[in-house]
Amino acid sequence: MDNIGGLKKGAWSHEEDELLKACINEYGEGKWHLIPQRTGLNRCRKSCRLRWLNYLSPNIKRERFSEDEVDMILRLHNLLGNRWSLIAGRLPGRTANDVKNYWTAHLAKKVVSEKENPKETMKAHEIIKPKPITLSTHQPWLNLKGKHNVSRSDCDDSETKISNQVGTDCASTSQPNLENAPIPSAMWYDTLWNLEEQLNSEDIGSYSSLLPAEDNFMEFPDVDNSFWDSNLCDLDSLWDL
DNA sequence: AAATTCGCCAACCGCCACGTT
DNA sequence: CAACGTGGCGGTTGGCGAATT
Numbered sequence: 079m080d081n082i083g084g085l086k087k088g089a090w091s092h093e094e095d096e097l098l099k100a101c102i103n104e105y106g107e108g109k110w111h112l113i114p115q116r117t118g119l120n121r122c123r124k125s126c127r128l129r130w131l132n133y134l135s136p137n138i139k140r141e142r143f144s145e146d147e148v149d150m151i152l153r154l155h156n157l158l159g160n161r162w163s164l165i166a167g168r169l170p171g172r173t174a175n176d177v178k179n180y181w182t183a184h185l186a187k188k189v190v191s192e193k194e195n196p197k198e199t200m201k202a203h204e205i206i207k208p209k210p211i212t213l214s215t216h217q218p219w220l221n222l223k224g225k226h227n228v229s230r231s232d233c234d235d236s237e238t239k240i241s242n243q244v245g246t247d248c249a250s251t252s253q254p255n256l257e258n259a260p261i262p263s264a265m266w267y268d269t270l271w272n273l274e275e276q277l278n279s280e281d282i283g284s285y286s287s288l289l290p291a292e293d294n295f296m297e298f299p300d301v302d303n304s305f306w307d308s309n310l311c312d313l314d315s316l317w318d319l
Numbered sequence: 320a321a322a323t324t325c326g327c328c329a330a331c332c333g334c335c336a337c338g339t340t
Numbered sequence: 341c342a343a344c345g346t347g348g349c350g351g352t353t354g355g356c357g358a359a360t361t
Contacts, residue, residue: 087331089355111346127347128330163349174349179328182351 086120090129094119098126099134132175139171143180151177152185 090098097117105116107130110123119126132138143151147169154165162174162181169177 183327
């Protein structure tokens, strides 16, 4: 057992996992600095947090990445770069660490080789790049904290409504409202595209300052991967909304 | 069968942003 | 305004099993 400076390091034992799970079941996530004293674990707060978020959380998917998920990672990485937490945020049950590991193990070499020897599919992807739409952090739909319904008409002339089905409650088991999902998907990509434009055009100090607040980001309705993918395949029509 | 290399993934480290005092 | 504490992120490492020589 590695024990440097009084804190244990290295692999977690079953007993430690059980203590951590019991603590979080009782007190909930957060207050990571209190975990060691609440559980008696000889681990630092970061180690406890990481162990829970990357391994013990019941929301984590353990199975292999599906084709849809891999495709989503490739597309999002193309837009966002190594923003693993943002990418993972669009892949239910996947952690930033999972995505990062999968990328380095499976996709990094593939992407480099495809850039050196571009295929037809890559060229096609570049051609259908969506039109940029100017957004600012003052857009109403980016700043409606705690709202459960945001109208597209807050931003433009469309009457289409957005229905939030997820919110920030991770324990929610409600199903996403697929009927109303296309608009937030388009808006979400509007945001990404706008970020990419800004990143390409100027030297900004902080990338995160351009993003909508995290809770607003999470309020976008979640959709299953096949639905999400079908929207991505039809970006041209989405940008014309 | 033994030694070596490779691939994967859990875990650690250092840094940064943000809130509080 | 500065110092400090905390949460979170991305890059990197180390260990282990599988594959290869």
